[in-house]
Amino acid sequence: MANPLIILSDPTTVISDFNAILNQQHSLFVVLGDSNALTNYANEAADAAEAFRRAVQVTPVSTLYPRLKNLPAENGALPDNPAGVTAVSIAPDKTICDILTDVDPSNIVPAFVLAETH
Amino acid sequence: MGTLLTVAFSCKTPKVATGRPPRPEVPHNGELLSIQEVDGSGDTIPLKPNYRVVDPNSTLLVTLDNSALAGKLAGSELSPEITARLSKLKEMLQAEQQAIQNVTEAIQSYNKDPKSLDWSALMQKQHDFVRLIILDKDALKIYKSLLPANSSITVQYQTLFKTAAAIVDQIQAQVTQEAKTNGVYVQLGAWVGNGGSQTPVHIPGFDDYTPQPAYTVERFQYVLTDEQKNELNSIAALAQNANKSGLTAALKTTIKNDSSLLKALDSVPSVKVALKLKSQLETLLKTTDTAFNALKATAEDSYNAIKDFCDFITATTHSLKMTTDTSAQQLLLDINNDVGELSSKIQDLETTLKSNATTIASTANRAGDAAINQIKVIAGTFGSLTDSLKSDLASVGNNARDLLSVLLTGQHIAQASYDFTEKVKQLSIDQVPRQAVINLELAGKRSEGDLVTVKVATGKPNAPITEQALVQYHLYFCSLYARTATGFLFVNQAPIFKTTNNSAFFRYSASYSILLKGFWKGAEGSRTHLVYHTLWTPGLGVNFASLSFNPNGATELGIGGVFTILQDFVQIGYGVNTFSGKGYIFFGFRVPVGSFSFR
Numbered sequence: 001m002a003n004p005l006i007i008l009s010d011p012t013t014v015i016s017d018f019n020a021i022l023n024q025q026h027s028l029f030v031v032l033g034d035s036n037a038l039t040n041y042a043n044e045a046a047d048a049a050e051a052f053r054r055a056v057q058v059t060p061v062s063t064l065y066p067r068l069k070n071l072p073a074e075n076g077a078l079p080d081n082p083a084g085v086t087a088v089s090i091a092p093d094k095t096i097c098d099i100l101t102d103v104d105p106s107n108i109v110p111a112f113v114l115a116e117t118h
Numbered sequence: 119m120g121t122l123l124t125v126a127f128s129c130k131t132p133k134v135a136t137g138r139p140p141r142p143e144v145p146h147n148g149e150l151l152s153i154q155e156v157d158g159s160g161d162t163i164p165l166k167p168n169y170r171v172v173d174p175n176s177t178l179l180v181t182l183d184n185s186a187l188a189g190k191l192a193g194s195e196l197s198p199e200i201t202a203r204l205s206k207l208k209e210m211l212q213a214e215q216q217a218i219q220n221v222t223e224a225i226q227s228y229n230k231d232p233k234s235l236d237w238s239a240l241m242q243k244q245h246d247f248v249r250l251i252i253l254d255k256d257a258l259k260i261y262k263s264l265l266p267a268n269s270s271i272t273v274q275y276q277t278l279f280k281t282a283a284a285i286v287d288q289i290q291a292q293v294t295q296e297a298k299t300n301g302v303y304v305q306l307g308a309w310v311g312n313g314g315s316q317t318p319v320h321i322p323g324f325d326d327y328t329p330q331p332a333y334t335v336e337r338f339q340y341v342l343t344d345e346q347k348n349e350l351n352s353i354a355a356l357a358q359n360a361n362k363s364g365l366t367a368a369l370k371t372t373i374k375n376d377s378s379l380l381k382a383l384d385s386v387p388s389v390k391v392a393l394k395l396k397s398q399l400e401t402l403l404k405t406t407d408t409a410f411n412a413l414k415a416t417a418e419d420s421y422n423a424i425k426d427f428c429d430f431i432t433a434t435t436h437s438l439k440m441t442t443d444t445s446a447q448q449l450l451l452d453i454n455n456d457v458g459e460l461s462s463k464i465q466d467l468e469t470t471l472k473s474n475a476t477t478i479a480s481t482a483n484r485a486g487d488a489a490i491n492q493i494k495v496i497a498g499t500f501g502s503l504t505d506s507l508k509s510d511l512a513s514v515g516n517n518a519r520d521l522l523s524v525l526l527t528g529q530h531i532a533q534a535s536y537d538f539t540e541k542v543k544q545l546s547i548d549q550v551p552r553q554a555v556i557n558l559e560l561a562g563k564r565s566e567g568d569l570v571t572v573k574v575a576t577g578k579p580n581a582p583i584t585e586q587a588l589v590q591y592h593l594y595f596c597s598l599y600a601r602t603a604t605g606f607l608f609v610n611q612a613p614i615f616k617t618t619n620n621s622a623f624f625r626y627s628a629s630y631s632i633l634l635k636g637f638w639k640g641a642e643g644s645r646t647h648l649v650y651h652t653l654w655t656p657g658l659g660v661n662f663a664s665l666s667f668n669p670n671g672a673t674e675l676g677i678g679g680v681f682t683i684l685q686d687f688v689q690i691g692y693g694v695n696t697f698s699g700k701g702y703i704f705f706g707f708r709v710p711v712g713s714f715s716f717r
Contacts, residue, residue, distance in 0.1 A: 047268070051228050052225075052232075053271075092238045106265075109265060109269075110261070113278075114252055117248045118245065
């Protein structure tokens with residue numbers, strides 16, 4: 001049974017809500033944005049979010065992005081401009097393990113796998 | 119595969135399984151060769167890496183693992199980066215079962231207690247494997263292509279290992295292609311023999327040797343060999359002499375008449391040279407020429423050392439030829455001590471003379487012309503003596519080491535080299551037959567204890583060949599077989615351990631036994647325990663003894679049951695005198711008489 005998609009869309013609470021999710025220490029796939037393509041992407045991620053995996057969709061990105069930039073990253077740092085970034089995967093220890101720049105569903109499982117084995 | 123996926127997905131309780139056909143059993147020797155033995159009964163026994171023995175009449179089926187061969191060639195045919203990657207991927211594949219188990223347990227752990235982070239600890243163990251695939255662009259592409267849609271977490275991880283296997287196959291195919299392009303060839307050969315000589319064995323498809331005529335090592339031997347007949351005659355003579363004059367005197371006679379130690383002492387090459395040098399030094403010490411004054415102390419030291427050595431040889435030889443009252447046990451101990459002392463004395467003498475030779479050479483430079491020639495002669499004799507001493511010492515040392523080696527490993531130290539002749543084919547890597555058949559019955563005359571060696575090597579034009587695998591098995595029967603053995607028996611007739619009419623406690627007797635062997639250990643134990651064959655070799659059977667309890671000296675026949683151990687050196691049993699009907703106990707040994715000695 002896949003876990004439901006977690007949607008964070010309130011600009012006033014997005015950071016605290018996101019921190020609360022981070023503190024639950026799951027393997028996260030965080031989609032940045034709510035365009036149709038990104039929403040489909042988030043739903044695909046939710047389908048793969050079994051067991052300790054969680055799929056999260058966040059808006060507004062500009063509010064959350066500085067918080068993400070503060071997290072350590074395993075494979076390259078986040079760019080300053082969030083425009084090209086579609087999603088990130090985050091390990092239970094809050095390390096960003098994968099940075100995705102497209103909406104290819106075949107990248108979801110590898111991103112989860114990197115996060116949960118970090 | 120489809121079935122497994124369905125089960126894993128629909129039940130959400132995936133089993134620990136790889137989803138691929140099981141890999142073949144880990145082959146022998148660096149994964150390159152796997153060998154199966156087909157014994158005389160037609161039973162097939164896969165030879166595990168710790169197996170050391172095969173039956174002398176078996177056929178060995180040698181399977182060459184081409185992918186393992188490619189792996190071994192990768193180091194020479196590919197870049198170090200690819201070789202290192204291949205090595206890591208192989209490590210990953212070996213850990214597959216454990217990794218999938220970790221993933222399964224992590225899911226179970228999370229489902230049981232979502233707040234515990236035990237799942238994370240289990241998943242982290244896959245950190246390196248995951249990155250080996252996911253962070254490599256080409257590998258990730260393969261992974262995505264192999265990953266089934268809507269797969270469970272377990273299947274997603276299983277697919278990582280499938281990807282690793284696919285990449286390994288790709289690299290190995292690349293190695294094979296490179297090797298073929300570079301003219302790499304493979305040779306496989308086998309030899310049978312002992313430490314001293316090796317005979318190549320024909321392997322169809324791998325060489326052009328002519329098969330030897332079929333020869334079967336006799337499994338059930340009930341009749342004494344010619345050598346054993348000679349032994350029996352010698353033992354009979356010893357027993358007769360012992361019954362008449364006592365055991366010590368009989369042993370003395372044997373040592374005097376046919377002792378290898380006496381022969382060795384008589385032919386120590388250094389003794390002749392030592393006597394010559396002793397004579398030269400005597401002359402030197404007697405001279406009044408002042409040119410030699412500086413040499414006299416050194417010459418005297420050398421003279422005394424040589425005299426001590428020669429005296430020891432003379433005294434030992436003399437003592438062995440003399441009849442004494444020494445007990446039999448003491449006599450054997452004395453012989454053992456003499457051999458040890460001989461070795462020690464040779465070593466001491468060589469050290470002393472080498473040092474003195476240096477002194478003499480340096481003194482000669484300061485001596486007058488008249489003395490130089492005489493000193494040169496002496497220095498030359500010094501040189502030849504130290505050389506012959508070295509040779510003697512090496513001989514004594516080698517014999518001792520070889521004896522130990524045979525006892526401990528059944529293998530002589532002197533190893534023949536296993537070189538391929540021009541008759542062994544150089545096969546292109548893609549032409550190598552997958553299996554080699556080594557029929558030991560067509561390997562010529564063999565004996566128990568011989569060694570069969572299988573070697574695989576690779577080479578390429580203008581480069582030396584590289585040995586890739588070498589496996590050796592000793593040839594011994596691993597199931598029931600029969601042998602005969604002779605023995606010198608100490609016999610005590612009923613009533614046991616009581617003497618009558620002041621007669622001797624033991625009578626001595628020559629005997630032979632027909633023994634069943636190979637029953638103590640099963641198929642695996644007899645193939646893994648070499649000392650079972652080289653040292654213990656227990657036997658159980660029937661003993662026939664020529665008794666001499668009758669006061670008139672007539673020989674009587676005794677028949678009994680016997681248990682032997684330590685290559686039949688120790689024999690113990692109970693028998694019945696067929697003439698008097700009385701029972702007797704006996705124990706016996708193989709003793710150093712006649713044509714044989716301690717081995």
